[in-house]
Amino acid sequence: AQSVAQPEDQVNVAEGNPLTVKCTYSVSGNPYLFWYVQYPNRGLQFLLKYITGDNLVKGSYGFEAEFNKSQTSFHLKKPSALVSDSALYFCAVRTGGFKTIFGAGTRLFVKA
Amino acid sequence: DVKVTQSSRYLVKRTGEKVFLECVQDMDHENMFWYRQDPGLGLRLIYFSYDVKMKEKGDIPEGYSVSREKKERFSLILESASTNQTSMYLCASSLDHRSYNEQFFGPGTRLTVL
Numbered sequence: 042a043q044s045v046a047q048p049e050d051q052v053n054v055a056e057g058n059p060l061t062v063k064c065t066y067s068v069s070g071n072p073y074l075f076w077y078v079q080y081p082n083r084g085l086q087f088l089l090k091y092i093t094g095d096n097l098v099k100g101s102y103g104f105e106a107e108f109n110k111s112q113t114s115f116h117l118k119k120p121s122a123l124v125s126d127s128a129l130y131f132c133a134v135r136t137g138g139f140k141t142i143f144g145a146g147t148r149l150f151v152k153a
Numbered sequence: 154d155v156k157v158t159q160s161s162r163y164l165v166k167r168t169g170e171k172v173f174l175e176c177v178q179d180m181d182h183e184n185m186f187w188y189r190q191d192p193g194l195g196l197r198l199i200y201f202s203y204d205v206k207m208k209e210k211g212d213i214p215e216g217y218s219v220s221r222e223k224k225e226r227f228s229l230i231l232e233s234a235s236t237n238q239t240s241m242y243l244c245a246s247s248l249d250h251r252s253y254n255e256q257f258f259g260p261g262t263r264l265t266v267l
Contacts, residue, residue, distance in 0.1 A: 084258035
């Protein structure tokens with residue numbers, strides 16, 4: 042069965058420091074991987090996706106993610122965190138068909 | 154920009170009531186989805202539609218039905234609301250069937266069933 046794991050419920054980081062939000066997946070077939078962000082009382086917004094090619098994907102708001110096939114991971118990163126990055130982050134995977142599998146979410150707190 | 158709108162941001166209903174949640178997208182997307190979001194569980198797919206009048210069950214369809222009479226509109230219906238359906242409901246759309254297309258989400262409806 043396909044699954045997505047976000048091993049950390051919460052990540053705390055100081056403003057200006059690099060941040061990493063972790064995601065691992067288990068699928069059969071080639072995965073299409075996504076990161077979404079949810080600000081308070083809002084719907085999800087698309088951040089970035091991996092389809093094929095370069096393992097380092099750049100997205101919105103300075104975020105990037107690295108696809109690692111051998112470790113089945115797709116960690117979200119940002120070199121310098123902002124307080125405004127504080128939100129709930131979801132990793133998601135799709136291999137085919139219509140269904141997207143979402144992780145449980147990781148809450149990011151960036152302290153000033 | 155794609156815009157996905159949902160009819161209500163907050164809704165309070167009584168047990169046993171029939172509840173309608175409406176979703177409209179303005180970018181001619183083929184696919185539309187209804188999810189519920191609960192803390193610690195992420196998003197769970199209730200139903201999706203890949204074309205007008207077409208619908209498919211997701212992972213948790215029990216107690217729900219859907220309607221897609223027009224391409225831009227996808228409705229979620231709770232036939233007889235129960236307290237365990239208290240949740241955040243998110244509607245989404247995507248361009249077409251291709252798996253690499255991202256989804257665009259509405260702002261969500263927070264439903265409370267008393």
